[in-house]
Amino acid sequence: MGVMLDNPPSPQSPPSRGGEVFFAKELKLNTDVILLGHGSGGKLSHQLLDELIIPTLSQVAQSDQNDAAILEGIDSTRLAFTTDSYVVDPIIFPGGNIGDLAINGTVNDLAMSGARPLAISVGLILEEGLALAELREVLQAMKAAADKAQVKIVTGDTKVVPRGKGDKIFINTSGIGVFDHDLKILGNAAKPGDKILINGSIGDHGMAVLASREGLDLQSDIATDSMALNHLVTKLLAEFGENVHVLRDPTRGGVATTLKEIALQSQVDICLQETELPITQTVAGACSILGLDPLFVANEGKLLAIIDAEKADAALALMRSQPEGGGAAIIGDVVEKSSGRVMMQTAIGGMRAIEMLAGEQLPRIC
Amino acid sequence: MGVMLDNPPSPQSPPSRGGEVFFAKELKLNTDVILLGHGSGGKLSHQLLDELIIPTLSQVAQSDQNDAAILEGIDSTRLAFTTDSYVVDPIIFPGGNIGDLAINGTVNDLAMSGARPLAISVGLILEEGLALAELREVLQAMKAAADKAQVKIVTGDTKVVPRGKGDKIFINTSGIGVFDHDLKILGNAAKPGDKILINGSIGDHGMAVLASREGLDLQSDIATDSMALNHLVTKLLAEFGENVHVLRDPTRGGVATTLKEIALQSQVDICLQETELPITQTVAGACSILGLDPLFVANEGKLLAIIDAEKADAALALMRSQPEGGGAAIIGDVVEKSSGRVMMQTAIGGMRAIEMLAGEQLPRIC
Amino acid sequence: MKYAGEFRDPALAKAMLATIEKQVADYPGVITLMEVCGTHTMSIYQHGIRNLLPKQIRLISGPGCPVCVTPIEYVDKAVAYARQADVVIATFGDMVRVPGSSSSLLREQASGAQIKIVYSPLDAVALAEKNPEKIVIFLGVGFETTAPTIAGSIVEAKKRGLKNYFVLCAHKTMPTPMAALTSDPELQVDGYICPAHVSAVIGAEAYKPLAEQFKVPCVVTGFEPLDMLRGVQMLVQQVLDGRAEVENEYQRIVKPQGNAKAQALLADVFELCDTGWRGIGMIPGSGLRIRDEFAEFDAEKQIPVEVEEPKEHEGCLCGEILKGKVTPKDCPLFRTACTPENPVGACMVSSEGTCAAEYKYGTD
Amino acid sequence: MKYAGEFRDPALAKAMLATIEKQVADYPGVITLMEVCGTHTMSIYQHGIRNLLPKQIRLISGPGCPVCVTPIEYVDKAVAYARQADVVIATFGDMVRVPGSSSSLLREQASGAQIKIVYSPLDAVALAEKNPEKIVIFLGVGFETTAPTIAGSIVEAKKRGLKNYFVLCAHKTMPTPMAALTSDPELQVDGYICPAHVSAVIGAEAYKPLAEQFKVPCVVTGFEPLDMLRGVQMLVQQVLDGRAEVENEYQRIVKPQGNAKAQALLADVFELCDTGWRGIGMIPGSGLRIRDEFAEFDAEKQIPVEVEEPKEHEGCLCGEILKGKVTPKDCPLFRTACTPENPVGACMVSSEGTCAAEYKYGTD
Amino acid sequence: MCLAVPMKVVEIEEGTAVCEIDGVRREGSLMMLDDVAVGDYVLLHAGFAIEKIDPEEAEKTLQVFREALDAGLGAE
Amino acid sequence: MCLAVPMKVVEIEEGTAVCEIDGVRREGSLMMLDDVAVGDYVLLHAGFAIEKIDPEEAEKTLQVFREALDAGLGAE
Numbered sequence A, B: 001m002g003v004m005l006d007n008p009p010s011p012q013s014p015p016s017r018g019g020e021v022f023f024a025k026e027l028k029l030n031t032d033v034i035l036l037g038h039g040s041g042g043k044l045s046h047q048l049l050d051e052l053i054i055p056t057l058s059q060v061a062q063s064d065q066n067d068a069a070i071l072e073g074i075d076s077t078r079l080a081f082t083t084d085s086y087v088v089d090p091i092i093f094p095g096g097n098i099g100d101l102a103i104n105g106t107v108n109d110l111a112m113s114g115a116r117p118l119a120i121s122v123g124l125i126l127e128e129g130l131a132l133a134e135l136r137e138v139l140q141a142m143k144a145a146a147d148k149a150q151v152k153i154v155t156g157d158t159k160v161v162p163r164g165k166g167d168k169i170f171i172n173t174s175g176i177g178v179f180d181h182d183l184k185i186l187g188n189a190a191k192p193g194d195k196i197l198i199n200g201s202i203g204d205h206g207m208a209v210l211a212s213r214e215g216l217d218l219q220s221d222i223a224t225d226s227m228a229l230n231h232l233v234t235k236l237l238a239e240f241g242e243n244v245h246v247l248r249d250p251t252r253g254g255v256a257t258t259l260k261e262i263a264l265q266s267q268v269d270i271c272l273q274e275t276e277l278p279i280t281q282t283v284a285g286a287c288s289i290l291g292l293d294p295l296f297v298a299n300e301g302k303l304l305a306i307i308d309a310e311k312a313d314a315a316l317a318l319m320r321s322q323p324e325g326g327g328a329a330i331i332g333d334v335v336e337k338s339s340g341r342v343m344m345q346t347a348i349g350g351m352r353a354i355e356m357l358a359g360e361q362l363p364r365i366c
Numbered sequence C, D: 001m002k003y004a005g006e007f008r009d010p011a012l013a014k015a016m017l018a019t020i021e022k023q024v025a026d027y028p029g030v031i032t033l034m035e036v037c038g039t040h041t042m043s044i045y046q047h048g049i050r051n052l053l054p055k056q057i058r059l060i061s062g063p064g065c066p067v068c069v070t071p072i073e074y075v076d077k078a079v080a081y082a083r084q085a086d087v088v089i090a091t092f093g094d095m096v097r098v099p100g101s102s103s104s105l106l107r108e109q110a111s112g113a114q115i116k117i118v119y120s121p122l123d124a125v126a127l128a129e130k131n132p133e134k135i136v137i138f139l140g141v142g143f144e145t146t147a148p149t150i151a152g153s154i155v156e157a158k159k160r161g162l163k164n165y166f167v168l169c170a171h172k173t174m175p176t177p178m179a180a181l182t183s184d185p186e187l188q189v190d191g192y193i194c195p196a197h198v199s200a201v202i203g204a205e206a207y208k209p210l211a212e213q214f215k216v217p218c219v220v221t222g223f224e225p226l227d228m229l230r231g232v233q234m235l236v237q238q239v240l241d242g243r244a245e246v247e248n249e250y251q252r253i254v255k256p257q258g259n260a261k262a263q264a265l266l267a268d269v270f271e272l273c274d275t276g277w278r279g280i281g282m283i284p285g286s287g288l289r290i291r292d293e294f295a296e297f298d299a300e301k302q303i304p305v306e307v308e309e310p311k312e313h314e315g316c317l318c319g320e321i322l323k324g325k326v327t328p329k330d331c332p333l334f335r336t337a338c339t340p341e342n343p344v345g346a347c348m349v350s351s352e353g354t355c356a357a358e359y360k361y362g363t364d
Numbered sequence E, F: 001m002c003l004a005v006p007m008k009v010v011e012i013e014e015g016t017a018v019c020e021i022d023g024v025r026r027e028g029s030l031m032m033l034d035d036v037a038v039g040d041y042v043l044l045h046a047g048f049a050i051e052k053i054d055p056e057e058a059e060k061t062l063q064v065f066r067e068a069l070d071a072g073l074g075a076e
C-alpha cells in the first residue's frame, strides 16, 4: 500500500476494486477463521486486505496500493529506522493485546532515539485457523494505538502459515522517524553524575502476560503498561534538550538488562537505589510467588532517562505532570567511568551487582 | 543497532562488550541449536547477536547499538517504505534460501516504486531448536544479497518462539528508499498502447520451492530466480524516464495476479500473448505434472515493466543487455481503458481471461 | 514436451479450424457437441477454443468433473472423518476446497484437522506405513482413469500388511451417465466428445452401445488443442454424413479394448453399484464400491462416524449445468455470490468444474 | 507483603547491624558461619548482607542448593526420559538449565522434547489427568520443604487413579550432610545458619544431635534480611558465650517439633536411603526413595530407560565450594568459561547455587 | 528450593485454600495443615500451605529489633 | 480428475519407472502396464503409468493436420 502523507486519501472512499465479488458478504460467507489461501497473494488475500486489514489500519484505497508506500514532504536530513517483531503468548492479555504492543514498541524505539515517529509498517504472520474476531480485535488495537501516538501505518504485508507452524499471530512493525532537532540521544552518552529516571512502575507488562498464561493459575489485576512514549519524550527534549543524555525503553530483559547495556555502552558504573524503585505491591506479590525479580521483567510503557543531575528534579517534575509519567522516580545515579558495572544499594544498605538476564526468567521455587 | 551511513564503523573493530564472557568459545560451547533463552533479551540474546548475527549482517559495534538506527545525510524529500515477511518452507532450496529471498524481495519492492534502496531492517523469528548452522547459512546469504544490491542492513530484531510455534525461521525485512528523480512509478499509471515487458522466465522460484518440498518427489534442476532488480531499474529509469509507467515484481500469485492488480488499479484491459511468455521447459514440465499454471507461480527475480510502446523495443534491448534481463520479453499490451480485464491470446489464436489466483495453487490431478 | 507440444502447433490448429469452417460453411443449423470430461472443459477454456469455432458449432459441458458430481454427503463424511483426532485425510488437491453442508476440508485443516495433499495414492500408502499410529483415509474419487490407481494402492497396502490405510470410496464410471443423459428428452446433443484418459482404460469400444442405441456420434478425443479440434471435426463430419459411430481421434493412447490390466485391477478391487451424482441424482450401476474381499480397507465399513444432515446450497443451477441444459452465465449467483474462492455449488469448486472454468478463463 | 515487608525494615536492620558490631567490637578472631540453605545464600547476596557485617564475621555457603547437589546421573536420566516420545517431563523451573553429561532439559526441549515447567507438583498431576495418552514424569528434587509436596502429589495421583503420573526421585534430607561436613577436619565452622523452611517441616529440635555431638551452635533462621541479621547475632552470641545450642530465630514459622502432618506424609511415601551428593559423594541415610507401597509411581521402577555414561565437567571446584572450603572466585573457570548461561558446574546452574549467586549479585 | 511466601487465606473449600498476597491469588493445598481458617496467614510452597504463621511470635521477633533501635543502636 | 502427462521412461526397477519430462523426473508405478522399456513414452496419472504412447499413431494423427495445412487450409 502507499500513502502520500500530505494527501491522505479520504476515509470515505471505499475499496475501489473491480466488481461486487470483493465485498463483505463474501468475507463473512465462510471465513470465521484464517485459511491458508488468505496468504496466497491471490483473491482471498486481497479480500482479507480489502475487507478487514486495510479499512481497519489505514483506509488507503486499493488503487493507491503499491509495492512500497511513498512518504512525501520529508524535511529532515536525519532519519531513525527501527524494527521489532512481536510474538507474545497469549496474544490478548489484561490491558492490551499484541496489536497495540507492536505499535507502541516501535513508536517507543523511535522516540528513544529522539526522533518523531512518522510512519510505521506492519508485517502480519497469521496462523491458519486464527479466529477473524481475534484478528479484528488486534488490528483495531493497532489502529487506536497508532492514532494515539499520532503515527501513520503506511505499508504492510500479510502472510499465513500452516496450523502448528506459527502461534496465532506474529507482528513485525518497523518505523521511520524524523528529527526536529540536532540532539544525539545515544546509549553511549551516560556521564558520571547523571541521574537515572523512570516514568513509572516496573514489571507490569511481563507479569500481566505471565499471569494470564495458561497453567500458572495466578489471579490478579495486573495489567500491561503498554503505552506510547513519544509525546513524553517530545516534552522532555523540548524542555531539557541536551541535558537528556540517554533514553531507552526497558523491554525484554527489564530494567536490569537495559541499564547493564547502557553501562557497557557508556563505560560507566551505575548505582540503583532499591528503595526508590517504583514497583506495585501486586507485581511484587506475583514476583515473590514465582520467584522472579521485577528488575528483569519486561516493560512496554516505560523509559529510562539518563539526565544531567542539575536538571533531574525538574525532569522528574515534568514527567510526573504528564499522563505517561505519574509514577516517575529517580532510581539511581551514574557514578563513575568504569568498565560498565551496575550495582544496587539494597534497602538495608547493602550492595549487590546487577547483571543481565542470563536465559529466560523461569518460575522457580529455589 | 544503529549506524551512521556516512561513517560506517570499520569492519575490523570487534564487538566491544565487557569481558571475555562474551566471546565465541561460549557460543560454541553448547549451542548448536537455538534455545528459547536466545530470545530472552538477556545475555544469551546478546551473545547470539554479538557472535553471529551482527558480525554476519552488519559489523556494527555493540556500543553503537540503539533502539533505532540513525540514517544521516538524507537529501530526498520523498521516501519509499516497504515491508515483507518471508515464511518459505523449506528455508533452503535450490539456488537460494530464505535469507537472500528476504533481502531481494524488499530491495525489489523499493525498486518497483522507482526508489533507490538505502537501508533495510531485519526481523528474525527463530524457532527453538533451529540449527545454528542453518541460521548462519541464511544470514550469510542475506549479507551477500545486501552487498550485491548495495543496500545496508542497519537495524534488526531477533525473537525466539517455542518449538512447534514457528517454522524454523521467519524473516521480516523492511526497507527505506530515496528518490534520485521526480518520476512517479505507480500501479495506476498503465495506459492503453503500452507494452508489457518481463525481464526473464516465469515461475522458476515457486516451482523450485515446491519441487524441493517433502512429499512430491519431483527431481529437477529448477532453481529460484531470486535476484535484486534495483540496478536494472536504475538503468531503465535513467534511459527511459517517464516512459516507464509501471514496475511491479510478480511474486506471490505470479504474473497473472500481478497483471490483474495493475489492470484494476489503472482501469485498463491487458492482453497477453501466450506464445511470448518466457517459460523454461523444465518449469513447464513440472507444472504439467502437478497441474499448475505457471502464470500463477511466484517469481522472486522478475519485474513486469509497463512501458510506452515507442520505447518498448529499446527497453527490451536494454534489459537483454543486462545480467538481470537476459531472457527478457515483450509479453503483451495494454489494450484499452476498461474495468480492468486481463486476457491472453492463446497459442492457437483463442482468447481466454486471466483472473487472480483464487486460493492457493494446489497440486491437482483434475 | 514430446507428445504434447506437437499437438499445440498453431499452424496445424489453424489448418484444422479452416477445415472445420469449410465443413460447416453451408450448414444452416447449429451442431451441439457435449464434452463429458472436465479436462476437456478446462482445455476448451484454457486454449480459447470456443470462440475460434464457427458459430454453427456449440460446445456444452457435461457431468465429467468427478469432484463436481460427488454428492455433498460424501464431503460431509470426509469432514467428519477429518475431525477424528487420529485420522489423516489423504487426498488429491482437488477435493480440499469442496464445500460440504457446513464445512470443507480446508476449513477443517484450519481448525486443526490433518489433511495431506498427495500426488499419488501410493504416497498415501507410504504415509500410512510411516505413521502407524495414525489412521490414513484416502478420498477415492474419480472415474475409470483414477479408480485403478486407488485399486492399486489398496493392493499395495495389502501387500505391505498395513492396517491403517483406508479408502473412502465414491468412484464413478463413465458411459452409464451419458446414456442416462441422452435419454433425457430435453437434452439435444448431436455428438459426444468422449473422454480421453477414461477411454485409455475402458477402450473406445465402450461407447458403442451408446452410439448405437441413441444414434449419437461419439469421438474419443485427446486433451491437447489439436486433438480437440480434430475431434470436433470428426464429430461434425459424422453429423453431416448422418452417421452415428464410435471413432477414435486419440489412437496414440486409446486402444479399442482399452487397458486390460487396469480393467482387471478395477474388477479385482471394485464392483459396480448404484450411486448418486450431485445435481443429477441416482444413476443405477454407475458407481464403484470396494469388494468384500478388500473390506478391511473400506473406511465406511471399518471406521464408524457420525455425519451431519446434508444441506444443499440454494439457488445453484449446477444440476442443469451438469446436464448441459444451461451455462454458468445463466446462473444468477455466478461471479456474484459464487466464486472459486467461495464456491456455492459443485461446478465452481473443482478447477475442472464448468462454472470454475468459465469464471477463470471466460472472456466475457 | 505482610510478614515479609516488616522483616526488611532498613532502620531495624541498621539497629541489628549495630548490635552485631558492638558484639564483636573487641573480638580478635574471625567467626565463620555457614548457611547450608541455598535460599540463605541467595538472600545474603540479594540484600548485600555480606559487606554490611563487621570483618570479624565470615559467611560461607554449604551444600544447600538441592539442584546443585543432584548428581549428574540424575540429570542424564531425566534427559533420557525426555527423549522418549510419549514422555512429558514436569519440573520446577530450576532444573531445566542444569547441564548433564552431554545435554540439559532445555537443550532437549529445543530438540522437541516436551518439558513442562510447573509451579506445583499438583499441576503435574493435573497435567497427567488431562493427557492420559502421555506419560508425565515429575522431577522430585529438593529437601524436606519440597519433598512433602511431591509426596502429596503421589497421594493425590493415587486418589485419582492415575496410571500415567510418575516421579523421578532424588530427594535429600538436611541434618545428615551437615554432620558429615562437620566431621571433616579441614572444615572450620563456628556456627550453622540452619535452613528456614526445611526446619518448618522437620522442626528446630532436629539439629540437636548436631549441636551436641559437634559442639557447634545452630540457629534456625528465616530468609528475610532481618531474620538473617538476627540469626547471625544469635550465633555470634553463642560463640562469644562458648555455647553450642539449637536456637530458633524463626519462631513465627518453625516449631520445635516441626510439622507433624508433613512429616507423616513424608514417612508414608518415602523412606530413607543412601544417596550421592554432587561434589561431596555418598552420604549414608541422607536421601529419600519411594516406598514399595507407591512403587507404581516410581519412574525408575516402572519406565526402563538407557542412560549415557556420566561425565563430570573438568576443572570445576564445586565439590570444594559445596563443602565451604573455597569460594567461587577461587575457581579459575568462574566468570570465564563458567557463567549462568553456560554453566560448567552444578553451583552455577541453579539461581541458588553459590557460584550463580556470586556471579549475579557479587559486587567485585 | 525453599522459596515460600506468606499469604493470607481468603477462602477455603475442600482442603484447598485460596491464598492472597497483595492482590495476587493462588490456590494452595491444605493437605499438610490442620485448623486453618480464613484470615490466617500461611506459608505457601509449591502449591502447598506448609505452615501457619504465628502472629505473636512474629511480633516478638520484631520487638527484639525495636528494642535495639530504641537503645539508640544503628542511628546515624 | 484425468490430468495425465506423457513422459519418457528413463529407468525401470522392480515395477517402478523413473519417468522424465523436460528435465523433471518422477517415479511411476508400472502395475497397469506390461512390456514397458526404457525409452518408451507412457502416460503418467497419479503416480501410475496408465498407458503407453504409440509413436506411429501419433504421427498418423499429425499427418492429417499436415495434409490440411498442405492443402492450403488456414494460411492467412
Ligand code: SF4
Binding pocket: C315, C316, C317, C318, C321, C328, C331, C332, C333, C334, C335, C338, C339, C343, C344, C345, C346, C347, C348, C349, C355
Ligand atoms: S455459478 Fe455457482 S451457484 Fe451457479 S450453477 Fe455454478 S456452481 Fe452453482
Ligand code: SF4
Binding pocket: D315, D316, D317, D318, D321, D328, D331, D332, D333, D334, D335, D338, D339, D343, D344, D345, D346, D347, D348, D349, D355
Ligand atoms: S564457577 Fe563453575 S566451574 Fe567454578 S566451581 Fe563454580 S560451578 Fe564449578
Ligand SMILES: [Mg+2]
Binding pocket: A067, B108, B109, B112, B248, B249, B250, B251
Ligand atoms: Mg512486490
Ligand SMILES: [Mg+2]
Binding pocket: A082, A083, A084, A109, B067, B068, B156, B157
Ligand atoms: Mg527495534
Ligand SMILES: [Mg+2]
Binding pocket: A084, A105, A106, A109, A251
Ligand atoms: Mg523494541
Ligand SMILES: [Mg+2]
Binding pocket: A156, A157, A158, B083, B084, B085
Ligand atoms: Mg507483501
Ligand SMILES: [Mg+2]
Binding pocket: A127, A164, A166, A167, A168, B165
Ligand atoms: Mg498455535
Ligand SMILES: [Mg+2]
Binding pocket: A108, A109, A112, A248, A249, A250, A251, B067
Ligand atoms: Mg527498545
Ligand SMILES: [Mg+2]
Binding pocket: A067, A068, A156, A157, B082, B083, B084, B109
Ligand atoms: Mg512490501
Ligand SMILES: [Mg+2]
Binding pocket: B084, B105, B106, B109, B251
Ligand atoms: Mg514484496
Ligand SMILES: [Mg+2]
Binding pocket: A083, A084, A085, B156, B157, B158
Ligand atoms: Mg528488538
Ligand SMILES: [Mg+2]
Binding pocket: A165, B127, B164, B166, B167, B168
Ligand atoms: Mg517446525
